[in-house]
Amino acid sequence: MLAVIKKELKSYLLSPIGYVFAGLFLLIFSIFFYVTLFASKSIKFEYLFYNGATVLTFITPVLTMRMFSEERKNGTEQLLLTSPRSITSIVLGKFFAAGIIMIFTEAFTLIYFGILKYFGNPSLLVALNTLFGFLLLSLAYISFGMFASSITENQIVASVLTIGVFLAMWFLPYMSNIFSIFSLIDKFEKYPEGLISIPEIVTFVSFSVLFILLTIIVLQRRKSIK
Amino acid sequence: MIKVKNVTKKYGNFYAVRNINFEVNDGEIVGFLGRNGAGKSTTMNMITGFIEPTEGEIIVNGYNIDEKPKKVKAQIGYMPEGTPLYYDLTVKEFISYMAELKMVPRKKRKDAVKKAIESTGLEKVQNNLTKNLSRGYKQRVSLAGAIVGDPDILILDEPTVGLDPKQVIEIRELIKSFRKNHTVLISSHILSEVSQLCEKVIIIDKGEIIAVDTPEKLENETKETNRIRVTVDDLDDKFLNIKDEIADISNIKLIKENEEDKSKEYIVETTNKNDIRKQIFSTCAKNNITILEMSIEENSLENAFIKLVEDRPEYSQKEINKMQYEKEIEELREEDRINKEEKEKRKQAIKEEKARKKANKKSKKEKSSKEEEEN
Known part of the structure; x- marks a missing residue:
């Protein structure tokens, strides 16, 4: 797994993908920081993330769309799947590499906390709790993006599918409460309020595990139908 | 040693490979010949564990790939068709990554990478990005990725395609040097190359093995005139x-x-x-x-190949499907016949049982009426 993590991190950092992702993320967060906090003279760092969660919908595919579809298109999938590494370790390697990029990018948002600290006394605990929830949400999104990338060799299709499903998860609860169980953004909203809720943690983790497992199954299944 | 036993790969109704059997012994260099779409790459992909056979088993150095895929894959160095490479890595980084994927121990990894780079003549370009290399060098990088860590078995899919004559000779010499210490399975379209390199040739056509022999024997056997x-x-x-x-x-x-x-x-x-x-x-x-x-x-191997392939009846996929369908129908009929026979036997047995019971009942009745008469 470590070999795959190292290689994936190298690919993110040697190509523009990692920088485009981090740059876009921080650019949009900076705009939100100005609009929601600076302009309204608020020091609530966590407010930044109510809007920030929607950013994930659109920029997660930057990180995930190439994960397996590019390997499949270039034929390097053959190198991976004929190596003695298990499919599970390959999938987890890719998932954690994307997760590490996400963690580092999110860690940069603490700069905004520093700026707010200069002007007032924002709660560090609530800020960390929000970041923790945001990370769980991000990992859940990465797992779905990775799954979408495993089912097609076209990166555009993978990203459109990812954004489409995230948008559906976001808007379906407005149509009926029945769909609210699918809304990960709704579940995230407890974290900026300073609450740590076990059911929400379980939801995020099980969503991630489900799509990691589905990715493993897709790759395993393709061996027999390929 | 590679043993391929009764292996079939089916895509829907289409047979990519049908009931193939062959063996590659230790230290042998074996050529895998066939026209485009004959089933060479499918077979190689099955041996390397990239795809699973629909039926049959593949045993590599005593391990069944179905049961011990990790052990099998650890012993195989595979150079796939089309030289897939990671273009954002340098040559050295790519080969190191291949070594890591193949679980070459950390202590030996540096030397293994160095050896692979040296034996494929990549020293000068080892720090170049793979995307900037010429076709020939890309081919070498792919070969280096296959041989890194010194695996027992090498499976090379079209290793000399796209190389210039000098590079072809160099790669051939390299492959020749694998003799004795490695088992090598090479697929190639260049029959003179196979003839020079290989002790044994496997000819596959339309998913079926049509000949397994030494190039000399194949040349002689297919020779009709002098x-x-x-x-x-x-x-x-x-x-x-x-x-x-x-x-x-x-x-x-x-x-x-x-x-x-x-x-x-x-x-x-x-x-x-x-x-x-x-x-x-x-x-x-x-x-x-x-x-x-x-x-x-x-007689050249080329002539032998053409003779063997052309002598085979030309069946269209529709005809193959029809034959398969007829075979399946025949099997079902046979099954049906056996079932009917068994049913008939059971009926007969029930009848006999009934008759026996009836006879018993009758004899009992006669016995009791006799006793009554006596009384």
Whole structure:
């Protein structure tokens, strides 16, 4: 797994993908920081993330769309799947590499906390709790993006599918409460309020595990139908 | 050692590979020949564990790939068709990554990478990005990725495609050096290459193995006639007349006339596989024709391949499906017949049982009426 993590991190950092992702993320967060906090003279760092969660919908595919579809298109999938590494370790390697990029990018948002600290006394605990929830949400999104990338060799299709499903998860609860169980953004909203809720943690983790497992199954299944 | 037993790969109704069997022994270099779409890459992909066979089993060095995929994969170095590489890595980084994927121990990894780079002649470009390399170098990088860590078995899919003649010779020499210490399975379209490199040849066509033998044997077995090249000093053109004296000659063709010494080069074609050189010699001596040179033209592997492949009946996929359908129908009919027989037997047994019971009942009745009468 470590070999795959190292290689994936190298690919993110040697190509523009990692920088485009981090740059876009921080650019949009900076705009939100100005609009929601600076302009309204608020020091609530966590407010930044109510809007920030929607950013994930659109920029997660930057990180995930190439994960397996590019390997499949270039034929390097053959190198991976004929190596003695298990499919599970390959999938987890890719998932954690994307997760590490996400963690580092999110860690940069603490700069905004520093700026707010200069002007007032924002709660560090609530800020960390929000970041923790945001990370769980991000990992859940990465797992779905990775799954979408495993089912097609076209990166555009993978990203459109990812954004489409995230948008559906976001808007379906407005149509009926029945769909609210699918809304990960709704579940995230407890974290900026300073609450740590076990059911929400379980939801995020099980969503991630489900799509990691589905990715493993897709790759395993393709061996027999390929 | 690689053992492929009754392996079939089906995509829907289409058979990519049908019930193939072959073995590659330790230290052998075996050539895998076939036309495009014959099933070479499918077979190689199944041996390397990239795809699973629909039926049958593949055993590599005693391990079944279905049961111990990790152990099998650890012993195989695979160079896939089309040289897939990670273009954002340098040559050295790519080979190191391959070594890591193949679980080459950390302590040995540096040396293994160095050895692979040296043996494929990549020292000069080891720090270049793979995307900036020429086709030939990309091919070498892919080969280096396969041989890193010194795996027992090497599976090389078209290893010399797209290389210039010098590179082809270098790669061939490299593959030759694997002999004895490695088991090598190579697929190639270049038959002269296979002929030079391989001790054994497997010919596959339309998903079926049609021949497994040494190149020499295949060449001899598929040879139907002899072609003898004769250079003679024959100013009066008498050589063409020997056809009337030797019954086995089917044709004599003049190939070349040498301006300097006026000698002529002919190709004598025979009607069968008999070696008629002695007869040619004695007939020429009798007719005062001086033979300057005479040799039998060897049958090439190319001819053998074409002969083997062309001799096979041309079945369309529709016909193959029909044959398969008929086979399945036949099997179902056989199953049905067996079921009917069993049913019939059971019916018979029930009937017999009933008759037996009836007879018992009757005898009991008779017995009791007899007893009553006696009383």
